[in-house]
Amino acid sequence: MATQKGKQEGNGKQASASLSDEQLLDLYTEMVNHRRFEESAARSYGMGRIYGFCHLHIGQEAIASGASLAMADGDMMVSAYRIHTMAISRGVTHQEAMDELFGRATGNVGGMGGSMHLFKPDNGFYGGWGLVGQQVPTATGLAFSNKYKENGAVVVCFMGDGAVHQGAIHESLNLASIWSLPIVYIVENNHYGMGTAVDRISSLPPIHRLGAAYDIDHGEFDGMDVLKTYDAISEAFERARSTSRPTFLEAHCSRFRGHSMSDPGKYRTRDQLAEEKSRDPIPTLAQTLVERGLLDDEKISAIDKAAKERMKKVLKAAEEAPWPDASEIHTNVFAEGGTNG
Ligand SMILES: Cc1ncc(C[n+]2csc(CCOP(=O)(O)OP(=O)(O)O)c2C)c(N)n1
Numbered sequence: 001m002a003t004q005k006g007k008q009e010g011n012g013k014q015a016s017a018s019l020s021d022e023q024l025l026d027l028y029t030e031m032v033n034h035r036r037f038e039e040s041a042a043r044s045y046g047m048g049r050i051y052g053f054c055h056l057h058i059g060q061e062a063i064a065s066g067a068s069l070a071m072a073d074g075d076m077m078v079s080a081y082r083i084h085t086m087a088i089s090r091g092v093t094h095q096e097a098m099d100e101l102f103g104r105a106t107g108n109v110g111g112m113g114g115s116m117h118l119f120k121p122d123n124g125f126y127g128g129w130g131l132v133g134q135q136v137p138t139a140t141g142l143a144f145s146n147k148y149k150e151n152g153a154v155v156v157c158f159m160g161d162g163a164v165h166q167g168a169i170h171e172s173l174n175l176a177s178i179w180s181l182p183i184v185y186i187v188e189n190n191h192y193g194m195g196t197a198v199d200r201i202s203s204l205p206p207i208h209r210l211g212a213a214y215d216i217d218h219g220e221f222d223g224m225d226v227l228k229t230y231d232a233i234s235e236a237f238e239r240a241r242s243t244s245r246p247t248f249l250e251a252h253c254s255r256f257r258g259h260s261m262s263d264p265g266k267y268r269t270r271d272q273l274a275e276e277k278s279r280d281p282i283p284t285l286a287q288t289l290v291e292r293g294l295l296d297d298e299k300i301s302a303i304d305k306a307a308k309e310r311m312k313k314v315l316k317a318a319e320e321a322p323w324p325d326a327s328e329i330h331t332n333v334f335a336e337g338g339t340n341g
C-alpha cells in the first residue's frame with residue numbers, strides 16, 4: 001500500500017490470517033450463493049417476473065461478503081441500489097430478497113420496495129437507496145448518531161465511482177472529518193457509471209485521493225479478492241473504533257453484467273470483459289482454499305449444486321407467494337401522526 005501521510009498503509013496485522021477454516025469455507029459458500037442468487041434474478045427478470053430496476057452485483061460479491069464479515073454486532077451498512085448480496089450478507093434470507101424482487105407481500109419490505117430498497121435494520125442493514133449519492137449523507141448522519149450515543153458502532157457506507165462528484169458526498173466527507181465520525185466510506189470502483197468510463201468523467205483517479213482533501217485516511221484494495229477486501233475494511237473499522245476517525249477507501253472491482261438489466265454494455269469489448277472475468281473473486285478464493293487443503297473439485301461442485309438447488313426452491317416459492325393487498329397501497333407512504341394523516 002501507499003506510504004504518503006494520511007493514507008491507509010496496512011497495519012502489518014492481516015485480519016484474514018485469523019479466520020478459521022470454517023469461516024473461510026462459509027465465506028466461499030456465501031459468495032457462491034450470492035452468484036447463484038444474482039443469476040436467478042437475471043433469468044427471472046428476463047422472464048418478466050421482476051419489475052422495475054434490477055442491478056446485479058455479479059463480479060463484486062467479495063465486497064459484500066468481505067465487508068459484512070468485518071462488521072461486529074451493532075455496526076451498520078448503507079449502500080446504493082446494487083444491494084442484493086449486501087442485504088443477504090447482513091441476514092436478509094434468499095427467500096425474503098427474491099420475494100421482494102418479485103414484488104410479493106412476503107418480501108423483505110412487503111413487496112413495496114423492490115430490488116433497490118432492501119432493509120434489515122435489526123442486523124444493521126440500512127438500504128438500499130436509488131438516488132446516486134443519496135445514501136452518503138444518511139450514513140454520515142447514522143455515524144454522527146452512533147458517536148453521540150457512544151454506542152461504539154461503526155458505519156460502512158458504499159458508493160459507486162459515478163457518485164463521487166455529487167455535492168452531498170463532499171459535504172458528508174467534510175463533516176465526517178471535522179466531527180471525527182466512526183465511518184468507513186468505500187467506493188466500489190467498477191470503472192463505469194451507467195455507460196461512461198470513470199476516466200472520462202473524473203479528474204480524480206485515483207479516486208481514494210479524495211480522502212486527502214478532507215484530511216481523511218484513504219487507501220485502495222483489490223475488491224476482487226475477498227481476503228484483501230476483509231483485511232482493508234477490518235483495518236479501517238479498527239481505526240474507526242479506536243480513534244473515531246473516518247476512512248475513505250477505493251475498492252477496485254468489475255461488474256460482469258450491464259449497469260442494470262436494460263444495459264447492453266456496448267462500451268466495453270468482449271476481450272476487456274474476458275480479462276475482467278479472469279479475476280473472478282469466486283475462483284480466486286477457491287484456488288486459495290484448494291491450496292490450503294480446505295476445498296477440492298468434489299466439494300466445489302457440492303457447494304455449487306446446493307446453491308443451485310436452493311435457488312430453484314426459492315424461485316418456486318417466490319412465484320407462489322401472495323401479492324400485497326391493494327389496501328396496503330398507502331402503508332409507509334406518510335408518517336403516522338403527520339399532517340397527511
Ligand atoms: C441523482 C441521480 N442522478 C442520476 C441517476 C441515474 N443513475 C443511476 S445509476 C447511475 C450511475 C452510477 O454509477 P456508479 O456510481 O459508478 O455505480 P454502479 O452502477 O457502477 O455500481 C446514474 C447516473 C440517479 N439514480 N440519481
Ligand SMILES: [Mg+2]
Nearest residue numbers: 160161192193
Ligand atoms: Mg460504477
